[in-house]
Amino acid sequence: MDSQKKALLNYCIALGDDSLTLGHRLSEWCRNGPFLEEDLALTNVSLDFIGRARMLYSYAAEVEDQGRGEDDIAYLRDCREYRNFLINELPNGDFAFTMARQLMIDAFDVGFYKGLTQSADEMLAAIAAKAIKESRYHLRRSEDWIKRLGDGTDESHERTQKAFDQLWGYAAEMFEMASDEQQLVDAGIAVDRSALKAEWSSTMHSVLKEATLDIPAQDWAIGGGREGIHTEHLGYLLAELQYLQRTYPGQQW
């Protein structure tokens, strides 16, 4: 496999991992939501992310052309081979933590997938065209929630501020390019993520301001997801996700 093809494979898998880990976390809310309508709405968003992961993994399998399918990629890789940003794999915490995380990711995704619709790779552009519509809707939802929670009660304000304080340092890696990513940018295939930070910051500032929340201090950053260096949480996520495939190898389900 030439190096650009290898980079494209890694790229699709990393984006798929972002979608799957977050979709998995959101699916944990199903039957646990703060009220029934919101339970169903969170499930909807989860379905969007898992659906996105399926498209990206299927395309990765096609690029690789070694007979693997979407489920081999999702279910048969271990922690160090997963490439998602750490923020996606963090446990849900309370509803404020989940929605704060969601705002940070949705604001990133809107910029990212808008860029990816222009990809020279037709399949990625097509996946992005679907994803950008979903992400715009997700962002409207998470903006609304953060405003309600930030400017709701004292308790909701406190919980939401605390959530952003605990999450903020995980944003940095969303704007750091992986080692083999630049060549895809040069080829017009990938998005230059380092260029997305300004727009992301301005979205975050305006939403948090309207929500009467403070922008957290910028003095820490934890990354490593794109290199397979994860939090301790991912192993448990994968243990659950992969349990049947690992216990009964090679079966059809």
Place this chain on the structure above:
Amino acid sequence: MTEKNPLADPRLAAFEEKISNDQRIEPKDWMPDAFRKNVLRQMSQHAHSEVIGMQPEGNWITRAPTLYRKIVLLAKIQDEGGHGLYLYSAAETLGTSREEMVQALHDGKAKYASIFNYPSLTWADIGMIGWLVDGAAIVNQVSLQRTSYGPYSRAMIRICKEESFHQRQGYEATMVLARGSAEQKAMAQDSLNRWWWPSMMMFGPHDSESAHSGQSMKWKLKRESNDVLRQRFVDQTVPQAEFIGLKIPDPDLKWNEERGSYDFGEIDWDEFMQVISGNGPCNRQRLQHSIRAQEDGQWVRDAMHAYELKRQAREVA
């Protein structure tokens, strides 16, 4: 009491006439208190069943064996929650709020389908719930499409389409296991062994024992009896089990040529009574889960409410 004698109360006479002409009773129509209570009991019980039923299926969301199965399961559970919402609002036409209905559930005053008090232990249980539990629900709900309370009838018509889709998906997932490896087939058979009798219990006590059936039939709230519906479920499900090579765990099950139906064994009514009186394997867990989710969400609902008040105040200002 003016309700006793139709001659004494023209509203009751009009109500009785509607029922006998197979017309629907609508929320604005006058109805006897006992009728209102009875419909509310049925509808709220049905709504609670949809929502509590999300728990045993939800138990497998994060462990579904493929991404496709995960999406199908999530979407299915989401449908059930949607049925719950739809039924709660249909029941609210009777003048009781969703909050009050949920409170009655949490206080142990309202019931839900006893089937959901059994644990989902293996992946095969997910297919089995779709095939048997949705299958049994459809038999009941198709019959309820002709129920005499208008909003309930319309809810059943709308919900039935999705339920039959669930039933087919569940059957298909079970078929894949039944035709899979020896381990998978054993998993499917074990699951059928555990879910068969609880599914049979979904139709309730024998007609002769059923507390609410008589009056419900008279008011055409219930259109067919428990035993008739149970027989229909058996007759439709047995050939489906045979087709995929699974064995129904009932030694007394056999085709009765004369009746054109299957004869079957007796339900363990002691177990049934245990489960409906709150002592099934998961009754406590199901209620605790529901109460915990409700309590955990309180601050979120409070925040929404507070924000809405602030927003309205800003609009006025």
